[in-house]
Amino acid sequence: MSKSLKLFAAIGLILASTSLAQAQDADAGAKVFKKCKACHAVGDGARNRVGPHLNSVFGRKAASIEGFKYSKAMSVAGSGGLVWNDETLAAFLTKPRKMMKGTKMAFSGLKKEKDRANLLAFLKSFSPDAASAAAPETPKKQEIAAAPAPTEPKAKPVAAKDAPIPEHGVFHLGRAALVEEVKAWDIDIRPDGQGLPTGRGTVAQGEPIYTENCAVCHGDFGEGTGRWPILAGGQNTLTDERPEKTIGSYWPYLSTVYDYIRRAMPFGDARSLSDDDVYAVTAYLLFLNDIVTDEEFELSNENFNNTRLPNEANFFADNRKEEPQNTARSEPCMTDCKPGKAEVTMRARVLDVTPDSKEGEGAGAIE
């Protein structure tokens, strides 16, 4: 480490400790907590959600909430003596995955010092013992100081000089992909069922999996909580003023449901469900959408193609070129193109949904 870098790290430490003395604002912290809300609850009756509840988090040993399934990394840190306090929380929340490699908290971090300080003040108000837990010595200080110094990325010349040049292709670049490697990444599924893994699951098996892993965001009945996506309902609304596009009302193919859940859900913990779990949850979503009604219905790779989604026939190929405004290819008008003076028929101000305007969500949110 160069001299100036060391100095820099030292300054960083001083800053990190003094800034906590700065005025902290629990109200402002409540706003910052919005970033945590999708996954954490605090206050009366707070339950575990995607993450553990955060009541009395100050002074609490990491990974100590009974019944919550922590990552191995968090459990190890907890049994190794990690206790949550001003310093450890600040370090964790700055960049969770930097402080704790392998944590399953899917949150990139709070970059702003002030946000962290305010948030901690807010969390403290739910931690009656916060005062007594005033920062016992922890190893965290070192971790902050030891934040990886920028390494000079040095390109190492490869010692593969003697390796034979492969024969494939034109440029002879790359190497053969192994069967196991293709299998690990190739998880896509097509409407004809190509790609489906062997497995099965029933509606009844899907319900608890859904309740535990999906309902916090998507609602107990797939109705969506807050602005999280709706997964069920909306049948016969596609011509309404406010259509509700769901698996049951809009999606053309069931394969997409399986494929997407397996590759991307639960949000923040992708690839954590087994293939059978995904069959079961998919079956449960069919049930929530009234496409199957029998709780004993079992979905498997064998019967997958027997189920069709109701809206399949209502998709058609791009035909924008045939729209009137595109077929009438006359020279555009240059003078006296419209009669009378222009009159305002609608202004953005009326809605005033531009960011930071206090009220309101826009009418046509994009999805």
Add this chain to the structure above:
Amino acid sequence: MPEKQIDRPGTDKGLSRRKLLTAGVAAGGALATGAVSAKAASTPDPLITEIQDWNRYLGDGVDANPYGMPSEFEKNVVRRDVAWLTADSKSSINFTPLHELDGIITPNGLCFERHHGGVAEINPVDHRLMINGLVDKPLVFTMEDLKRFPRENRVYFLECAANSGMEWRGAQLNGCQFTHGMVHNVMYTGIPLKHILNEAGVKASAKWLLPEGADASAMTRSLPIEKAMDDCLVAFKMNGEALRPEQGYPVRLVVPGWEGNMWIKWLRRIELGDAPWHQREETSKYTDLMANGKARRFTWEMDVKSVITNPSPQAPITHGKGQTVVTGVAWSGAGKIKRVDVSIDGGRNWKTARIDGPSLSKSIHRFYYDFEWDGSELFLQSRAIDEVGNVQPTKNELRAARGVNSIYHNNGIQTWHVKADGSAENVEIS
């Protein structure tokens, strides 16, 4: 630092029209401190007659910023988001500040962001690109392997299909950053995709590709092989430097002229197949719902489009009447822009604007309309025409053809109402 700094309106994230007005025009003068037109002076200007600090004392030496940053007076030039649009910032969007830019290139730090599972942080040493499916030999490449292929440099716009998607039901957001800011224009350095595919040997039965990202959404889209073999690139540099993490570092797909969602970031795999996959982003999303309840799919190409960036709601006219620059950007997924017309009276009469700077296929074009403003209200519009002859339609023409629920592909003509005080508002007009 002397106190007489220029004001930086809206340095905080997310700028409201109301705030803008109080910060600027309505409060009178806050903005004007930063933007003073030279007027006849009776007393000498102290900025000229007095020696200024920056003229006397030495400034920073080299290396004050090993990676250079914009002037501190440009702090308001940032991407901004619209929090209510999505449930969570890890599957969300922010917008390019078009009204602060000029020329045709979007600086890397200002290119709008849209992710579905947050920004993947990948050490290039740990990145792999796999080609599998209907090929003679499935292959794996490291970044070092990729950098040994012959490269090309190309400038392309990338527009999210949902750009202007909030405006289908009428004027909604006040500022071209929000109405049109899901577009950027960058010079990519990359490898023609066909080189990489040929290396694995494409089977005759292969008709479709499925590029896939390495991020937490494992983003996928089906892409027809003709496009892949035509002009797609596998890019690792933008505007000369490495891709930014939020733009897919270390490597992304470039699909010129086609909707941004297909430009898979953090590209880790390309599968070849004989039919499309109908992934979530081409069924549930990125399909265009028509008024009759049926939906268009595979609407890949981005239509001819333009917008006036200055003046606009976030960039009012502050200098009063007289010589005035109207400027904006135009682009088309079908090729070059042939012409841009500007109207100051809400589409009654049009004048052809001047295109300046490089005119490249599937790239943003910059246009200017220089005129003498008489201080009366303006209804500013721009209308782009591309080399194929596509003419940018009005919003009402689009609504007549599609209804208001299609979310995507809104390329309608935008109107800004500029009032006598120079402030501007997003409106719809008769």
